[in-house]
Amino acid sequence: MAKPVSGRAELLPLLGEVFRAHGYEGATLSLISEATGLGKGSLYHFFPDGKQQMATEVLAEIDGWFEVNIFAPLRSSGDPEAAVAAMIEGVDRYFRSGRRVCLVGVIALGASRDMFAVQVHDYFKRWNDALSRLLSRSGLGARAARQRSTDALLTIQGALVLARALDDPAIFRRALSDVSERLLAPPD
Amino acid sequence: MAKPVSGRAELLPLLGEVFRAHGYEGATLSLISEATGLGKGSLYHFFPDGKQQMATEVLAEIDGWFEVNIFAPLRSSGDPEAAVAAMIEGVDRYFRSGRRVCLVGVIALGASRDMFAVQVHDYFKRWNDALSRLLSRSGLGARAARQRSTDALLTIQGALVLARALDDPAIFRRALSDVSERLLAPPD
DNA sequence: GACTCTCTGTACCGATCGGTACAGTCTCCG
DNA sequence: CGGAGACTGTACCGATCGGTACAGAGAGTC
Numbered sequence: 001m002a003k004p005v006s007g008r009a010e011l012l013p014l015l016g017e018v019f020r021a022h023g024y025e026g027a028t029l030s031l032i033s034e035a036t037g038l039g040k041g042s043l044y045h046f047f048p049d050g051k052q053q054m055a056t057e058v059l060a061e062i063d064g065w066f067e068v069n070i071f072a073p074l075r076s077s078g079d080p081e082a083a084v085a086a087m088i089e090g091v092d093r094y095f096r097s098g099r100r101v102c103l104v105g106v107i108a109l110g111a112s113r114d115m116f117a118v119q120v121h122d123y124f125k126r127w128n129d130a131l132s133r134l135l136s137r138s139g140l141g142a143r144a145a146r147q148r149s150t151d152a153l154l155t156i157q158g159a160l161v162l163a164r165a166l167d168d169p170a171i172f173r174r175a176l177s178d179v180s181e182r183l184l185a186p187p188d
Numbered sequence: 189m190a191k192p193v194s195g196r197a198e199l200l201p202l203l204g205e206v207f208r209a210h211g212y213e214g215a216t217l218s219l220i221s222e223a224t225g226l227g228k229g230s231l232y233h234f235f236p237d238g239k240q241q242m243a244t245e246v247l248a249e250i251d252g253w254f255e256v257n258i259f260a261p262l263r264s265s266g267d268p269e270a271a272v273a274a275m276i277e278g279v280d281r282y283f284r285s286g287r288r289v290c291l292v293g294v295i296a297l298g299a300s301r302d303m304f305a306v307q308v309h310d311y312f313k314r315w316n317d318a319l320s321r322l323l324s325r326s327g328l329g330a331r332a333a334r335q336r337s338t339d340a341l342l343t344i345q346g347a348l349v350l351a352r353a354l355d356d357p358a359i360f361r362r363a364l365s366d367v368s369e370r371l372l373a374p375p376d
Numbered sequence: 377g378a379c380t381c382t383c384t385g386t387a388c389c390g391a392t393c394g395g396t397a398c399a400g401t402c403t404c405c406g
Numbered sequence: 407c408g409g410a411g412a413c414t415g416t417a418c419c420g421a422t423c424g425g426t427a428c429a430g431a432g433a434g435t436c
């Protein structure tokens with residue numbers, strides 16, 4: 001076994017960028033082949049089930065990144081202010097201040113949503129749960145916490161759309177600072 | 189001339205739903221043919237430049253609908269409260285309370301953005317201008333007005349993404365009511 | 377009834393789609 | 407050094423892609 005897992009691990013981010021840029025249906029095998037430098041032979045060696053498996057594993061990798069870098073810290077933190085700041089910072093880095101698009105969001109909007117419905121649903125639900133529980137722990141009512149949390153997630157997604165549509169990354173940065181403020185505002 | 193323009197007008201909404209559901213790249217000619225009941229012959233009779241022309245005209249039609257039903261009322265109104273309420277109501281109807289996706293947003297996220305960059309940019313810019321000027325007229329500073337307006341647009345887009353991802357239209361309705369509230373809040 | 381012009385279905389085009397087959401190359405291990 | 411198994415490129419598959427060609431169908435005009 002030469003480098004079975006490590007090669008695969010280096011592959012997923014490359015695949016992710018192709019899916020991000022072209023969506024699931026738009027990401028053709030030849031685009032993927034070009035982006036990775038791998039022929040179909042190698043691609044199908046790593047992913048015997050083809051495109052769908054590639055997308056599934058890319059989504060799982062993204063999910064894993066957020067689990068470690070965003071969700072888990074949210075769950076274990078006792079300091080809402082620091083936790084929210086860390087989340088915002090992580091999100092800003094991940095989305096390159098609005099210049100990078102959210103693959104999970106892209107898939108949610110497209111026809112391939114049904115194919116990946118469970119993964120897409122899970123990703124946002126776990127984020128929402130982790131964030132709203134942090135807010136609850138900090139003294140907010142369950143309903144208000146859930147509401148603020150949902151508002152935060154949707155603002156991030158919308159900011160990515162609008163920043164790209166208007167080609168203005170400042171929209172994303174500003175939206176993140178709004179999110180932070182609304183999340184940490186005193187109870188109504 | 190049998191019914192040259194009227195047939196075309198009936199065609200565009202059908203085309204719009206196909207692009208909405210599958211994105212630009214995912215909307216194949218056969219999907220379009222099936223949705224409209226028209227063969228390629230007819231399709232290329234109405235749209236000699238093919239798929240790209242279809243999408244361009246669909247975007248123009250959507251733009252026209254928003255111009256008449258959303259942007260113009262925003263521009264001509266002197267009553268911010270009524271104007272915002274009318275906008276929210278129109279948006280809720282148009283997006284079928286979150287069950288329908290925004291084609292302009294879908295295209296903004298995809299690889300076809302570059303192809304339609306001008307139309308996408310224009311759509312959001314004109315909405316943003318109309319809304320922020322309404323807010324300015326009502327006494328808000330230009331900077332704050334622009335900020336609140338941008339926040340409103342991005343919240344609507346994000347709510348569409350999240351409502352679809354979590355398969356929960358209530359997210360959209362709730363987001364609209366938040367938008368309304370933040371738009372009409374007293375100056376900080 | 378002949379002519380015009382809008383509209384339509386069908387057959388077809390080369391290119392590309394996602395996927396398969398397979399012979400080879402490389403590397404590690406004994 | 408020889409075999410095993412991980413990897414790779416190439417040729418190929420049937421299906422479908424977006425688009426074109428074209429012969430008609432149908433309705434309106436004279």
